[in-house]
Amino acid sequence: MKRALVWLAAVAGAAVSVIPFYWMVVAATHDDGELFASPPPFLPGGELMSNLVALESTIHFSRVMATSLWTAVVYTALSALVSAMCGYGLAKYRFRGRGLLLGTVLATMMIPFQVLLVPLFQMMASVGWVDSYQAIIVPFLANSFGIFLMRQAFLDFPDELLESGRLDGAGDLRIFYGIVLPCVRPQLGALVIFTFMAQWNAFIWPLLMLNSEERFTVPVALNHLIGLSHVDYAGLMLGAFLATLPLTLVFLLFQRQFVSGLLGGALKG
Amino acid sequence: MVKKVHVIVGVALVGCLTTSGCAAGGVPAKDTPKITPSTGGALSGEIKIWSWDVAAKALRRMAPEFEKANPGVKVQVVDIGYDNAYDKITVGLKSNSGLPDVITLEDGRIPGYAENFPHGLVDLSGVAGKYRADFDQAKWAAATSGGKLFALPWDSAPVGLFYRRDLFKQAGVDAGSIITWDDAIKAGEKVKQATGKRLFVSDLTNPDMFTTLLQQLGQGYFKGGRVAVSSPAAVRALTLLKTLRDKDLLQNERGWDGMVTATKQGKAATQPTAAWWTGTLTGEMPELSGKFGVVPLPAFDADGVRTSANGGSALAITSQTRNQNTAWAFVEWLLARKDNQVSMMRTEALFPAYLPALTDPLFDQSQPYFGGQRVNRLFADEVRDIPPVELTGDDAQAREVLKTAVSGVLLDGDDPKTALDRAAARIASATGRPVGG
Known part of the structure; x- marks a missing residue:
């Protein structure tokens, strides 16, 4: 009986999370007219190709996806590196003002982004970065959440290992890349999933920064389908559906890393 | 550490004060920059324009013609999308950088x-x-603030009453005989009895229909700078909506999507809305071709105004431009010329706010979608009658307060006068403006 209730709850939870996604697939394969019919369609339709062609011609979807992909990959790689290095420094090095520095990093997490928008925009404008790729990558490389996450990961790392590395004559960089980093793969995997998702879904900043259509990212370009007197729902849904694919891929890829890292640690311990 | 910060701020401030522009600091200049009339000579340079939707399409199509007529000039049109355009514009104005x-x-x-x-x-x-008399007066007033003109009107949005010919026929009602809102209510009751359809679609949680009716009565949220949402005209507008609601003639649907869906599904017999609605009808519901007609908006009094406005845009030149002359030349060429305005009406269905354009034979063509009716002539004749109203920077705030008032009256049955008095007091305390007018 209790088991049945748990099952029921699980099924209900699954339905709640799957139905919107299913509707996205359904909507992506119908034309706008069919979507507003009553009753609305319940099965995927046959307009996938024509919607795809329309999406490509209205917002150059393939180019937009490519832009989003490479900027998100570059950002994720760089920002993960910066987070790991800063976190390592804050966790394992003793220097004056370390506590203050950590406090500052944590404090910046609490500043709402809306407050930063205008000053950051002015900074970008004064260095001539408006409408450039670096403007959507560089300002957020030092990601306070990532630094904090990595610092916590490094805190538990045994100092003895570092010392033995040093005794064997390894330099700081060698120790970092050769010994420390491989051990925090699970946390790094989690960070990569998180930062990739954040950059992939980033909307307001790229919207403000990017002015040329050839530099648009997916969320900014999809936003163009919402017009004054017409909303291209089929295009929106198809675009949103395709935009979830890279996210799923990244998740699957790094989730394995994430889980295997956790299990590996368990066995070794 | 603390001292250092002081020094830096001090230097920055001095820097700002000594250089007049201070681009990075965003310190406002005292006066609105005035455009200096061109001293003649050829135009040159590149200008950038931000727009969206069909307006961007129109600009893209027209720009090459302007470039051809003015060698050496380049016009670059950027479609920034409508949904968040104002976020971009506001940040650009606030930081005094990055705008086209x-x-x-x-x-x-x-x-x-x-x-x-x-x-x-x-x-x-x-x-x-010099063009003042040539433009839709309501739009000219909207673009004017403190005696300055901040934008040149582009497209007008005269409001008429779209109706379903088939439903009216079924009920035996002649849409042409509707002169006043009282007539409309009577017609609505008859149509509802015969077909089960309500009179029109409205989102009862937002004050847009109230605003349109208020403009029909010649008033905005403010009058002479004072809060006027509890004026007799405002009470009259809201009372009309309440009457319609009490007689169950309003089809309550949420937002834009609700209105489109309900219209497509034929849930209402009429729709009081602007000329651009024709674009939505022909685009989203081609299968309803021949079923719609348009009559002028019912008046409050037998000899009252039979239209209002709902929407429409204008082009503004930012003070960040380095090429004022070319920017103005383009805006003037595009909007204050009959041929160009007619061309944008023909291709993008942007209804001209430039009055001389409205005499073009294009407006006299019969529209198959509307059963052969010459709907554009009807709307063109209404443009001159749109009552100008006072718009202010506090309208957005007032609208938020009115949401509660309007939905309170229409959904919870509050008394219009009481609800509007309360709204007026709240707007007064929020904006620091006195009530009255």
Whole structure:
């Protein structure tokens, strides 16, 4: 009986999370007219190709996806590196003002982004970065959440290992890349999933920064389908559906890393 | 550490004070920059324009013609999308950087920008003043703030009453006989009895229909700078909506999507809305071709105004432009010329706010979608009658307060006068403006 209730709850939870996604697939394969019919369609339709062609011609979807992909990959790689290095420094090095520095990093997490928008925009404008790729990558490389996450990961790392590395004559960089980093793969995997998702879904900043259509990212370009007197729902849904694919891929890829890292640690311990 | 910060701020301040512009600091200049009339000579340089939707399409199509007529000039049109356009524009104005030479603004947005960023947009009155009589007066008033003209009107949005010919026929009602809102209510009751359809679709949680009716009565939220949402005209407008609601003649649907869906599904017999609705009808519901007709908006009194406005845009020149002359030349060429306005009506269905364009034979063509009716002539004749109203930078705030008042009356049965009195008091305390007018 209790088991049945748990099952029921699980099924209900699954339905709640799957139905919107299913509707996205359904909507992506119908034309706008069919979507507003009553009753609305319940099965995927046959307009996938024509919607795809329309999406490509209205917002150059393939180019937009490519832009989003490479900027998100570059950002994720760089920002993960910066987070790991800063976190390592804050966790394992003793220097004056370390506590203050950590406090500052944590404090910046609490500043709402809306407050930063205008000053950051002015900074970008004064260095001539408006409408450039670096403007959507560089300002957020030092990601306070990532630094904090990595610092916590490094805190538990045994100092003895570092010392033995040093005794064997390894330099700081060698120790970092050769010994420390491989051990925090699970946390790094989690960070990569998180930062990739954040950059992939980033909307307001790229919207403000990017002015040329050839530099648009997916969320900014999809936003163009919402017009004054017409909303291209089929295009929106198809675009949103395709935009979830890279996210799923990244998740699957790094989730394995994430889980295997956790299990590996368990066995070794 | 603390001392250092002081020094840096001090240096920055001095730097700002000594250089007049201070681009990075965003310190507002005292006066609205005025455009200096061109001293003649050929135009040159590149200008950038932000727009969206069909307006961007129109600009893209027209720009090459302007470039051809003015060798050496380049016009670059950027479609920034409608949904978050104002986020971009506001940040650009606030930080005094990153804006193009020309931006598109909807009428309702102009007063807010003019009041909050008096240095952000160029005052066009010096060069555009001569066109004053040639434009839709309501739109000219919307673009004017404190005696300065902040944008040149582009497209008008005269409001009429769209109706379903088939439903009216079924009920035996002649739409042409509707003169006043009282007639409309009677017709609505008859149609509902015969077909089960309500009179029109309205989102009862937002005050847009109330605003349209209020403009029909010649008034905005403010009058002479004073809060006027509890004026007799405002009470009259809201009472009409309440009467319609009490007789169950309003089809309550949420937002834009609700209105489109309900219209497509034929849930209402009429729709009081602007000329651009024809684009939505022909685009989203081609299968309903031949079923719609248009009559002028029912009046409050037998000899009252039979239209209002709902939407429409204008072009503004930002003070960040480095090429004022070319920017103005393009705006003037595009909007204050009959042939270009007619061309944008023909291709993009942008209804001209430039009155001379409205005499073009294009407006006399019969529209197959509307059962052969010459609907554009009807709307064109209404443009001159749109009552100008006072728009202010506080309208957005007032609208928020009115949401509660309007939905309270229409959904919870509050008394219109009481609800509007309360709203007026709240708007007064929020904006610091006195009630009255």
